[in-house]
Amino acid sequence: xxxxxxxxxxxxxxxxxxxxxxxxxxxxxxxxxxxxxxxxxxxxxxxxxxxxxxxxxxxxxxxxxxxxxxxxxxxxxxxxxxxxxxxxxxxxxxxxxxxxxxxxxxxxxxxxxxxxxxxxxxxxxxxxxxxxxxxxxxxxxxxxxxxxx
Numbered sequence: 254x255x256x257x258x259x260x261x262x263x264x265x266x267x268x269x270x271x272x273x274x275x276x277x278x279x280x281x282x283x284x285x286x287x288x289x290x291x292x293x294x295x296x297x298x299x300x301x302x303x304x305x306x307x308x309x310x311x312x313x314x315x316x317x318x319x320x321x322x323x324x325x326x327x328x329x330x331x332x333x334x335x336x337x338x339x340x341x342x343x344x345x346x347x348x349x350x351x352x353x354x355x356x357x358x359x360x361x362x363x364x365x366x367x368x369x370x371x372x373x374x375x376x377x378x379x380x381x382x383x384x385x386x387x388x389x390x391x392x393x394x395x396x397x398x399x400x401x402x
Contacts, residue, residue, distance in 0.1 A: 326359040332384060333367025341393075344377040363388070 273284035286293040291305075302309045334353050335343060345361055348354045354361050363375065365383030373388060376396040380388065385395050 323359055326355075326357060328354040328358045328361045330354065330361050330363050330378070331366040332363065332369040332387060335363065335373055336367065336369050336371065338373075341371065341373050343373055343375050348378070 270280065271278065272280040273282075275281045283293065291297040291299070302311055304310070330348060330353055338347065338351055338353070340347060345354070345358070348361055349356055349358065360379065362379035362381065363384040364381050365387055369387055369391060372391050373393045374396075375388065375394070377398055379398055380395045388395055
């Protein structure tokens with residue numbers, strides 16, 4: 254077999270429909286566009302969702318839901334990232350200065366990922382149940398904080 258011998262499978266390719274080529278083709282005269290109206294004319298198409306001036310569906314339906322703009326500024330911190338910090342008293346400012354979280358972060362939460370071998374004290378930083386138990390198992394403490402609004 255050679256590359257120039259390759260052909261598509263039998264019946265897999267059909268010839269394109271040639272419209273406006275006489276009555277015998279089944280698509281003569283109006284060429285499948287129907288009679289009159291904007292869509293029958295050359296250049297007579299309009300933007301998606303346009304309903305001829307009627308209020309379009311996407312504007313008739315009520316808007317629902319909410320996307321929080323601050324959700325991306327609530328950061329997760331791994332236990333392994335706390336391990337690399339040179340201090341044992343950890344708060345959001347320390348995390349920002351160390352470059353663990355972005356400067357524009359509003360809140361941080363420690364998650365159970367990685368190993369922690371030293372005693373740390375968290376204040377102003379949240380922690381999951383697993384992370385809290387891992388920190389407290391090493392003699393560290395987690396100060397309770399109010400959830401970020």
